Amino acid sequence: MKIPRKLTAPALLALMLFGTGAQAALVPPQGYYAGIEKIKTGKNTFRCEAVPAPHTGSLQFRSKYEGSDKARATLNKMSEKAFRDSTANITTLERGVAKMVGQYLRDGRPQQLDCALAWLGDWARADALTSRDYNHTGKSMRKWALGSLSGAWLRLKFSNSQPLAAHQTEAEAIEKWFARLAEQTVRDWSDLPLEKINNHSYWAAWSVMATAVATDRRDLFDWAVKEYKVGANQVDEQGFLPNELKRKQRALAYHNYALPPLAMIASFAQVNGVDLRGENNNALQRLAQRVLTGSQDPSAFKTRNGEKQDMKDLKSDSKYSWMEPYCSLYRCNADTLQRKRGMQPFNSFRLGGDLTRIYDPSAEIKQ
Secondary structure: OOOOOOOOHHHHHHHHHHOOOOOOOOOOOHHHHOOOOOOOOOOOOOOOOOOOOOOOOOEOOOOOOOOOOOOOOOOOHHHHHHHHHHOHHHHHHHHHHHHHHHHHHHHOOHHHHHHHHHHHHHHHHOOOOOOOOEOHHHHHHHHHHHHHHHHHHHHHHOOOOOOOOOOHHHHHHHHHHHHHHHHHHHHHHOOOOHHHOOHHHHHHHHHHHHHHHHHOOHHHHHHHHHHHHHHHOOOOOOOOOHHHHOOHHHHHHHHHHHHHHHHHHHHHHHHOOOOOOOHHHHHHHHHHHHHHHHHHOOHHHHHHHOOOOOOOHHHOHHHHOOHHHHHHHOOOOHHHHHHHHHHOOOEEHHHOEEHHHHHOOOOOOOO
16 A cells, blocks of 8 residues: 655554554545644634524425526526525535634634534534435535535544544534435435536545545545546546536536546545546546646637637636645646646635645745
């Protein structure tokens, strides 16, 4: 097994406990071990907001593309509002937990940690988001939420500051809930026909990967790796994803949206001895280069699917959060690094929070 360089004390302890003869405990990339930056002792302005009501009911939600054709590329503003309203508590939880974890690791105020644990604990005790009554949008919300929450949780679980040491009972209940959600996510997204496998499956695999490491579940890890390989093998020789090309004017945007979960999975696999970079002749690299080139000149996408591309999403720096894990996997050239630095910091709640602090902590961030 390939042992990651510069292992921290928790990772070294895992290796000593499990040895190399058996499978070592699953670990996250190095940046997840970061401790509290600086404990603030001044006036505390943090106020814990009321816990959003746990969503325990049906996961039948309207799609924001309701009424669109098979391309699912035309936004329906009325159904989008209905979708946002019906999923507001879920999104509030995702954003809130990621924000509070980030605040705690910057400021070290116990109230920030206590609030994040209170929110997660309430939802875990309610067994929220586990309904078997769901549609495609509902199961999509389940896996997005799981990736957000498990991704943020990893920053607490593996932090050298050991914030969960005094909260073991709460942590155990929360992780058991994550595991139940991950098991359902595996059921939701397994055995789909190839023509139905797209970015949703990749995001499902990321949520399961994050949970696998949070709960040390090798079966979940293996499923996420398997799903990554399916995704990587969809990338053609020119770096296109056929099922995302079907999204007409939003094809480029969805190619870009496919990259964050794929890059995160490959990054997590790498530190656990599974090198996915070469899968399908460096498919991840080919896809990334196609997107980076396309974001500056989308003509290749129009040539390929006949549609002028909607570039609105591609103008937002936050949409390129995948560049942080990606440039930890591949040697990014000077132009790509300059572009990445110009867009930092990358903070994506769906990937657990501040990715720049995790993957490029020495970056000089413009204030």
